[in-house]
Structures are given as C-alpha cells and as structure tokens.
Amino acid sequence: NAGVTQTPKFQVLKTGQSMTLQCAQDMNHNSMYWYRQDPGMGLRLIYYSASEGTTDKGEVPNGYNVSRLNKREFSLRLESAAPSQTSVYFCASKLNSGGNEQFFGPGTRLTVL
C-alpha cells in the first residue's frame, strides 16, 4: 500500500515548455486534489476532483489543466510553463465519506527558468 505517489520528484523547465505531473493513490479514495505551496503563501488549491471524470477549479487554476481518467489517477498539466509556476506541488486524496483526513503525496518541486 503506497498511499499517494507523485512523479517526478524534481523538474526544471524552461519558460514555455509543457509538462504533466502525475499523481496516483491506491487507497480507493474518491476525492483528489492538487495544491501548490509557495513560501509565505501556505497551500493553495489548484483543482480538485470528487470522482472519476469530474474536476473543479480551486483558488488558483489559471495556467493549469487537470485530468481524472480513472479513480486512481489525477494528473496536472502545465501547457506553457511560466516562472510564476515555480513551486512545490502536492497531490492529496480522501474518501468522500467516513472521515475527513486528507493524505498527501511527497510533492514535486518544479522550477521554471
């Protein structure tokens, strides 16, 4: 039982490049979330998904797209990376019922030059 896994752990991009951050959970959770964390800003919600095939915008969705193709996986895509997207990205998941604990992945540290 790996919990929530994220790949890659580190990434350096040039401005304008694209990439997809991958997240998977093996806990049979319904809800999944993408956050970014910047110094002094706390965790900010980018997108979330209540179930397979559904996604909704969070607080800071601009410049990102997401995909929830199945229950396990929730990917975050940067179509044209900008230096302002330099951050640490965390994926998290939780059950829709029976408890409110979110489980976080280890994070992806992204630098956009």
Added chain:
Amino acid sequence: QKEVEQNSGPLSVPEGAIASLNCTYSDRGSQSFFWYRQYSGKSPELIMSIYSNGDKEDGRFTAQLNKASQYVSLLIRDSQPSDSATYLCASLKRGSGTYKYIFGTGTRLKVLA
C-alpha cells in the same frame, strides 16, 4: 482578508514548555478544522481534527475550537525539539461534489533544546 489566518512566526519555545499556536477563520459556515504538521521539505501530515466547540486532547496535543470567536488553537505540551516544524491550520468547506480544504499560511515552531 484570507479565510484562514495564522501568524507566520517563528514561535520559539524552550524544550518542555507549552507551545500555543493560533488560527482565526472568517467563514462562519465552516464546521471542521484541522491541524497539519509539516517538516521542512516534507508533505503535511494530519495531527488533530476538531469539529465541535471545546477542547480535544490527543497525547501531548490539545486542539481548541471557539466558533463564536471564530478561533482555533493547538497546544503542544512538553514541547520537544522534534516538534519543530510548520503547523498548518485548515478549515473544511463544501465544494462541488466533495469537500475542499482552506489552509492558512502556517506557523513555524522552533523548540529550543
């Protein structure tokens, strides 16, 4: 005004003392609150949740909720150097099909040996 506010710190306490971490929230509809601990370079982990007014104790940790004052706190008794971390306060808010979490910016705690 941010929905969940915390003093960024650092809060420095001597080993063995009580550390008191505070959080205020603006949405009176918020019902559930959480304290996460985050070590440097790691992902957040849940240490306490509280849903009703009053105190909730778990080992050395006590969470306090005062809905009238819109105030949540975390007390850490017998603080240890291993408690040095950033503590994130979060509230739970109904989103589309699921719940989403609103995080404060975190308070950095330093426990001095």
